[in-house]
Amino acid sequence: MTLTYTFGLDTFGDRESRADGTPLSHAQTIRNVVEEGVFAEQAGVDFFGIGEHHTDYFPMPAGDVALAAIAARTEKIRLGSAVTVLSSDDPVRVFQRYSTLDAVSGGRAEVILGRGSSIESFPLFGYDLADYEELFEEKAALFAELLKGGPVTWEGKTRAALLSQDVVPHLESGPFPAWIGVGGNPQSVIRAARLGFSLALAIIGGPPTRFAAYSELFRRALEKFGQPPRPVLVHSPGHVAATDEQAKAEFWPAWREVIALVAEERGFAIPTEASFDTEAGPDGALYVGSPETVASKIAANVRALGATRFDLKYGLPGLTHDQLMTAIGLYGQQVVPRVRELLG
Amino acid sequence: MQNESRLAVLGAGHVGPVIARLAIGAGYPVAIATSGDPEDIALITELVIPGAEPRWASDAVADADIVVLAIPLHRFTDVDPALLAGTVVVDAMNYWPASDGVLTAFENGASDGSGSSEIVAGRLAGSAVVKALNHIGYHELEDRARPAGAPDRRASGLAGDDPAAVAAVAELTDRIGYDPVRLGGLPAGRVLQPGGPVFGQVLTVPEFERAVHQDARSLS
Numbered sequence: 001m002t003l004t005y006t007f008g009l010d011t012f013g014d015r016e017s018r019a020d021g022t023p024l025s026h027a028q029t030i031r032n033v034v035e036e037g038v039f040a041e042q043a044g045v046d047f048f049g050i051g052e053h054h055t056d057y058f059p060m061p062a063g064d065v066a067l068a069a070i071a072a073r074t075e076k077i078r079l080g081s082a083v084t085v086l087s088s089d090d091p092v093r094v095f096q097r098y099s100t101l102d103a104v105s106g107g108r109a110e111v112i113l114g115r116g117s118s119i120e121s122f123p124l125f126g127y128d129l130a131d132y133e134e135l136f137e138e139k140a141a142l143f144a145e146l147l148k149g150g151p152v153t154w155e156g157k158t159r160a161a162l163l164s165q166d167v168v169p170h171l172e173s174g175p176f177p178a179w180i181g182v183g184g185n186p187q188s189v190i191r192a193a194r195l196g197f198s199l200a201l202a203i204i205g206g207p208p209t210r211f212a213a214y215s216e217l218f219r220r221a222l223e224k225f226g227q228p229p230r231p232v233l234v235h236s237p238g239h240v241a242a243t244d245e246q247a248k249a250e251f252w253p254a255w256r257e258v259i260a261l262v263a264e265e266r267g268f269a270i271p272t273e274a275s276f277d278t279e280a281g282p283d284g285a286l287y288v289g290s291p292e293t294v295a296s297k298i299a300a301n302v303r304a305l306g307a308t309r310f311d312l313k314y315g316l317p318g319l320t321h322d323q324l325m326t327a328i329g330l331y332g333q334q335v336v337p338r339v340r341e342l343l344g
Numbered sequence: 345m346q347n348e349s350r351l352a353v354l355g356a357g358h359v360g361p362v363i364a365r366l367a368i369g370a371g372y373p374v375a376i377a378t379s380g381d382p383e384d385i386a387l388i389t390e391l392v393i394p395g396a397e398p399r400w401a402s403d404a405v406a407d408a409d410i411v412v413l414a415i416p417l418h419r420f421t422d423v424d425p426a427l428l429a430g431t432v433v434v435d436a437m438n439y440w441p442a443s444d445g446v447l448t449a450f451e452n453g454a455s456d457g458s459g460s461s462e463i464v465a466g467r468l469a470g471s472a473v474v475k476a477l478n479h480i481g482y483h484e485l486e487d488r489a490r491p492a493g494a495p496d497r498r499a500s501g502l503a504g505d506d507p508a509a510v511a512a513v514a515e516l517t518d519r520i521g522y523d524p525v526r527l528g529g530l531p532a533g534r535v536l537q538p539g540g541p542v543f544g545q546v547l548t549v550p551e552f553e554r555a556v557h558q559d560a561r562s563l564s
Binding site for chain 1: 356357358361378384385387388391392416418441442443444445446447481482483484486487544545546
């Protein structure tokens with residue numbers, strides 16, 4: 001059986017710097033992200049995703065607006081969220097924004113729904129993190145209903161009820177791809193299967209192969225719930241440069257800095273160079289290196305995890321637009337073709 | 345000597361399955377339970393925690409010598425203290441408002457200096473609570489486990505007021521792959537919390553002890 005693989009790039013709108021290290025404005029970073037999305041298509045990348053964040057170092061709360069700008073300048077590349085923090089949003093609004101993107105782009109929209117590691121939106125929009133599970137469950141179920149098209153009747157605790165509500169704009173060519181992002185909770189895998197979403201595994205630390213059981217769990221859960229087979233996506237951070245040394249020299253200081261920034265909030269240990277080298281090595285979760293290094297690792301993990309889609313979360317706060325454009329070019333023009341070759 | 349202790353792991357999210365797998369690997373009979381029907385976690389158990397038995401929480405606890413609480417702390421108030429009376433309880437939970445929201449009881453406790461496990465123990469008056477297995481991230485706990493005597497074996501701290509319970513949990517810690525570091529009574533476990541000197545850290549025993557001693561909190 002020949003599987004069709006797709007390869008994407010994701011960004012959180014990581015705030016970029018000039019070559020001398022001074023940060024660019026939020027606005028310039030956003031304009032650069034649009035250029036990067038347009039270039040991703042030229043480089044041959046299949047998907048470009050923007051994750052929702054609300055911080056000074058990830059100033060990207062409305063990625064769908066940037067995606068629409070990319071849509072207007074591209075023809076083929078699929079465009080979506082990575083992720084949309086659904087629990088602190090209104091599923092009707094999310095559906096409307098992405099069905100509008102689907103219209104603008106001629107049917108190229110996708111969404112990944114989840115929490116990501118982004119929690120800033122909860123206080124910002126007046127939600128309580130303790131309610132996260134309930135909010136997500138209910139809102140994801142409503143989103144699944146909205147995706148089916150047609151009038152929606154729904155009642156719950158997290159938003160106003162809907163009675164045979166026609167939600168516009170109507171989808172032109174059926175439901176767009178919708179994934180639920182999971183970071184390692186097996187009950188979230190079951191939920192994705194039960195609600196009829198595809199599975200996006202966010203793997204940002206430790207050996208990726210430990211997630212193989214989750215792919216199998218997803219397949220078995222789909223069967224149990226009478227759902228058709230659905231794809232598995234792997235999302236992991238990384239950086240591609242001409243050589244392993246150069247990729248590490250660019251990425252590692254920025255990685256240390258951003259993890260130190262979020263360490264307290266998320267309970268991460270501040271990485272050491274040794275721990276970084278392990279993560280960037282063959283058994284770790286980071287894809288940092290030359291095109292050949294990154295391609296071998298993607299191919300091995302895509303195969304081990306039974307995935308058909310891989311998204312590299314490129315960039316970090318503090319990298320330059322030029323470094324990111326180079327990484328995008330290498331990813332699309334060298335890494336992706338090499339992974340396809342390795343996967344046969 | 346193989347211990348006959350039986351484990352009940354409450355929670356099948358990020359943390360519970362990891363501790364359950366490690367305990368199964370160490371030879372413990374393990375039951376796993378959530379707040380609901382064991383049928384709901386049958387598939388998870390089969391594929392992600394092979395060897396564990398999915399059960400109703402009350403049945404799992406009734407047959408257990410050690411109960412591991414691996415649920416989000418904001419769900420802790422849903423647990424009936426009577427269910428856990430008379431058992432050794434491992435509190436592997438963390439109070440982490442940035443991630444899980446602000447919880448009044450734990451916020452108030454924190455303001456008078458109490459650790460989260462002391463507040464948990466206050467609600468579980470009939471149980472012997474040991475704070476343990478909370479400070480190494482669930483994504484690292486399995487990868488960093490090593491057999492006794494391995495040169496790269498790391499430390500895992502624990503604290504509790506009941507010596508027999510502490511001994512049982514120290515043995516569990518040791519058998520799943522970490523050098524147990526007994527810190528003292530439950531208040532001494534505050535150093536294991538988020539923001540403390542060893543939270544999120546995977547350290548050798550000397551590194552662990554140095555980090556704890558350097559922390560001002562350990563003087564209180």
